[in-house]
Amino acid sequence: MRRSLVIPLAAALSLIIAACGGAPAAPTAAPEAPTTAPAPTAAPAAPAATTGRLETITARGTVICGVNNNPLPGFASVDASGVYSGFDVDFCKAVAAALFDDPSKVEYRPLSSQDRFTALQTGEIDVLIRNSTWTLGRDGDVGLDWSPTTFYDGQGMMVRKDSGITSIDDMDGATICVQTGTTTELNLADVFRAKGLTFQPVVFPDGDQTRSAYDAGQCDGFTTDKSGLVSSITLLSNPADHQILSDTMSKEPLGPSVLQGDPKWADAVNWITYATFQAEEYGITSANLAEFSASEVPEIRRFLGIEGELGKGVGLSNDFAARVIKHVGNYAEIYNRNLGPDTPFNLPRGLNALYTEGGLLYSPPFR
């Protein structure tokens, strides 16, 4: 019929262009976008092999931090004006404070439980601080590196007070709401199997949906990390009708994680985290930082970067700890601001106390 030669060729070309060219509409704007809060995404970074993540971030001027996409009050939530706050968010700010002496240099990337690790793997985010549990599988197969645990958590179970359930052993045959793509989902199955109990799962891809199904009575129990349960309870229609069982089904050490294979960046995040622990141990807070800066104790002078070159060793400025304390505070300040007695959660420190107070927080020495 037709001798169409050019047209199929054009077809082929446009297809290929569509296949690979569709994407790179990525912003090419300058790294400073004035009024519109978060700065542009793609720093035109050279491949990761040649430049470390730390240099990329420094050049970009902001750190991209993956946080929870579902509001998890106390850990990460956004208010109506788009401002992020919470325990996890404060650690994002700590990283920014250490790097840029400005806690606002964070670009938050809300992530679901399904795509949080992919985001790290593809380099979309620099660091993931999204109540993610440190497990061997994720450290190994998924290819992540975990920073010190900032919150020792464990999986718990919430039930209605009028259900008469006092422990998980009472829950044979119960329907349980759980979120998919989480270790919670796996632990739940393991624990019930180990106890020889049956249960009917109702599994949602989304934390909000899971909670709302439980709230509607579609499930007898609702399981997630206890920290999550504590903040969820404030979001139920009748918080007083519910209780969290004392059983703990798992160990859930939650902390920042970065992509494996960039030890320098991992070290930087590690020591920024440790700095908050160490500051609490020394008793340095954002309020009394000035007094400590005048301290003659060599240990403290080194820690705050007044003498010595400790920070340089991990690719940070020497006063990175002082910056973190100045802008975000020490661990106790972060904890109390978000989860402490003055918040609706009033969560006891428990394992999340310093080792000197019977907890598990322990920083290696800064020297």
Place this chain on the structure above:
Amino acid sequence: MASSIPRTSRSSIPFYRDTRVIAVLVQVIFAVAVVAGCWVLYQNMIAGLTRANLLPTFSFLNVPASFPIAESVIPYDPSMTYSQAFVVGLLNTARVAIIGIVLATILGVILGIFRLSSNWLLSNVAMAYVEIVRNVPLLLQLIFWFYLTKMFPRVQESINLGDAVYLHNRGVTLAWPEPTASFSNWLWWVGGALLAAVAIYVVRQIQFRRRDRPGVAVPYAILGWIVIAGVGYVLTTAFSGMAPAVLVFPELQRFNFVGGATVTASFAALLIGLVIYTAVYIGEIVRSGILAVSKGQREAARALGLSQGQTLRLVIFPQALRIMIPPMTSQYLNLTKNSSLAVAIAYPDLFYIANTINNQTGQAVPVILMLMVSYLSASLFTSLLMNWYNRNIQLVER
């Protein structure tokens, strides 16, 4: 074709103007471009996955899945492997698709006939239904139905319909027959009846052909199957002193109903949403199919003294069916593909399970591959089936 003017002196044309050479050249360039493009993408992907220590492999399929699945056609527990979990997803999709197709067809045909009703009110109510449902996204409708299930009372305060049906916000619990010891005996009858049905079908077809008049053999076959299986049921009960199946009434235990069958809220919402949405499109196909049958056919049938019902059943519908089959096929495929929206309302279909497997293993590439192959083969299978049926129907026509 356009191989236009025969060229006597081909040698005078330089090769770069020879269309056949250009044709080959263009194809080679195209193929090279496609292969090169794919190769670059593949290399990038492998490089990225190597960096992430996630090289694609199918070895995870034999590892226990460890995650629970809310409902399954076959027995499943978390100690089974990822591949078994995948099969559960596949079967769950098949379940909702098959039931959905049957119900959507019934509702669609009714709707199509209502749209053509001579009753102004009825046809306009049907039209309003079509216009409302068709112009709102299916996902929104599914989510709406799912939220609606939450309005039902909690299990403990279920709405009781004659002790046999209970409505609650976890779904619907029904009294359901459960097989007894003599069930296997009866199964022989069912199998035998199936053979008999096939025999009836073949015999009827031959009869029709010999008498050279059109007819549909399937109803006879189905009737035969039901009668023989029914007789078998009675005889089995009489001989073994035990009915092959007994109706079990659900009982409310501490947390849930035990006994009977429970249709989960997710499944119910998905099914209702899919049926209501797809029926609109099927209704339109039925309507235009019937309208496409020429008016003369209707008038001729009426002139022959057929009643309105007979005209519709014997003259209009068989002819309309032939026009309707191809678009119906694509609606059936749409329904199957749309069932992947189940992920939004927690029904563990194929896509949902694949998504979970990817979350737990990080093996995005193999999982997506399996997902694509499953949907493609389902599409292919349905198309083949409908094509076969289509041919079958065309045979009736002489």
Place this chain on the structure above:
Amino acid sequence: MVADGTTARLPDVTPVQRITTWVRTNLFSTWYNTVITIVLLYGLANALVGLAGWIAQAQGWTAAFTNMKLILAWTYPNDQIWRPQLAVLIVAALLGLSAGVWRGVVQLVTIGAALTTGALAVPAVGLPEFAGTVGLPSWLVLAMSVALLLLGIPLGRRAGGWLRWGLIVLWIAIYPIIILVVRGGIGLPVVETKLWGGLMLTLLLAISGIVLSFPIGVALALGRRSRLPVIRIFCVAYIELIRGVPLVTVLYMGSLLLPLFLPGGESVDQFIRAMVAVTLFSAAYLAENVRGGLQALPAGQTEAARALGLNVVQTTFLITLPQALRAIVPLLVGQSIGLFKDTSLVVIVGLIDLLGAAQNVVGQPDWLGTPGGVWRETFLVIAAIYWIFSFTMSRVSKRIEDSFATSRH
């Protein structure tokens, strides 16, 4: 409707008689029609009264109302909100002028849009204002749109011919212009696509899908009809592959695999990923529609064109393709409706479109105290938004189809 034809011919019937005849033939013609009518009337009356009662007493309307900004534009920065508003006004102005120039269907759509917009402007007066908003109050934007839509008609009519080509150029250029206004660049501060959401995202995604898939779809259709086997096989494989799988899986592939396909693991914005997926998906369906249009074309067209000495490219782009595309305009509008509705699936891969924004509003802790929640009201509001858009498009498609049918025969 049927009755009108018969009764109108009778010369001496009073209106009352006409009505009774109509009622008798259309509602009570047989005994079963009478039964159906009575049952339906009873059911409808009950349903409507119940619905009206519920609408009047439902407490959840405030949820959609106070969160209208989230539903329409999600987290688009308040201090930049004038930009989407400007985009709306540009489209309104263009539509108004086009209505004057082309009349017919366009004018109908414009008047419909003006009426809807005008009706929405009234409740919009009560919408809350946010601190730091740089832009006009919503009711004013709506009122200005109405003005532009209606003023454009006489203006366009007077300007006539010369404006026609200008408008065509503008309509072609409108997509990049709107993207530029909304996203920024060239002097305007950039608003990252991850801040986009709500109705804005739904519309932009649907429009992007249609616009970008158009060249690809046409190319695929031509490729599928190509004489060259390699190209044909590739196009057939692509089209059938995409049409065989659900959109969710294509979106899922886009969100998981696209970043992996790019060197150095660069990050690709979620919006872009969804846009690529929607475009690739829509292209396959568009290709089939275009192919249908090409196939329906009489072979004489090609032959005549070739006989006149046009080469293949000229024949395709000047003769066959324009005719084929014209013939499938209703189909393309239908596909646009489908795509517009289908964009709601991006919720599943984590984008916040109109549906996502509504889900978010429903989940806000503020509504915990409302008995039964606010989901019915909120979902009804966004269902109405979806409905208005797709219903309008379907009417347009019907109109064009009808005008084709009359012009051709």
